[in-house]
Amino acid sequence: MKYLIVGLGNPGPEYENTRHNAGFKIVDKLVENLEGQWKDERYGWISEIKYKGRALTLLKPSTYMNRSGKSVSYWGRKLKLKTPDKILVVVDDIHLPLGSCRLRKKGGSGGHNGLQDIEEKMGRNDYPRIRVGIGSDFYPGQQVDYVLSEWTEEEEKLLPDIIQHCADMILSYTTIGADRTMNQFNK
Numbered sequence: 001m002k003y004l005i006v007g008l009g010n011p012g013p014e015y016e017n018t019r020h021n022a023g024f025k026i027v028d029k030l031v032e033n034l035e036g037q038w039k040d041e042r043y044g045w046i047s048e049i050k051y052k053g054r055a056l057t058l059l060k061p062s063t064y065m066n067r068s069g070k071s072v073s074y075w076g077r078k079l080k081l082k083t084p085d086k087i088l089v090v091v092d093d094i095h096l097p098l099g100s101c102r103l104r105k106k107g108g109s110g111g112h113n114g115l116q117d118i119e120e121k122m123g124r125n126d127y128p129r130i131r132v133g134i135g136s137d138f139y140p141g142q143q144v145d146y147v148l149s150e151w152t153e154e155e156e157k158l159l160p161d162i163i164q165h166c167a168d169m170i171l172s173y174t175t176i177g178a179d180r181t182m183n184q185f186n187k
Contacts, residue, residue: 007023007028020092069121
């Protein structure tokens with residue numbers, strides 16, 4: 001069974017430690033845990049890993065967050081994934097408190113430009129996603145500054161556990177499916 005696991009973020013060192021790159025951090029952790037390697041490929045960095053009989057292709061788009069759909073749709077076609085449940089997107093979410101990870105089988109973009117672009121390029125929104133809570137500690141109109149700012153010192157201390165929890169959630173999804181993973185992890 002093949003899966004495309006997409007961590008959303010922005011390329012470049014200036015974005016590396018920002019809240020908007022939570023998806024990148026989580027797929028990086030998964031590649032580290034499973035001793036994979038990143039390769040620079042068309043529209044992104046790819047790591048191909050085997051896990052419990054599954055072929056996982058992890059993707060960090062090299063396009064900016066708001067243009068993630070180009071990369072995701074390209075790799076979905078290249079891997080010949082026939083159903084949307086084989087593409088799992090990991091994305092930051094200001095509507096969830098810091099540290100919460102929620103798996104959804106489908107849904108709207110929730111105002112997230114990366115998800116919106118994926119929906120436009122794929123022509124659908126019925127693909128699963130893990131939303132990673134980054135909190136909403138900003139004033140009205142400051143959303144962009146907030147998501148593009150770096151984690152605070154206090155948040156940095158919490159990140160390793162959050163990242164590992166979300167990485168475990170991905171592996172659960174690929175082995176036991178969405179419903180059982182949601183029952184186990186969406187607490």
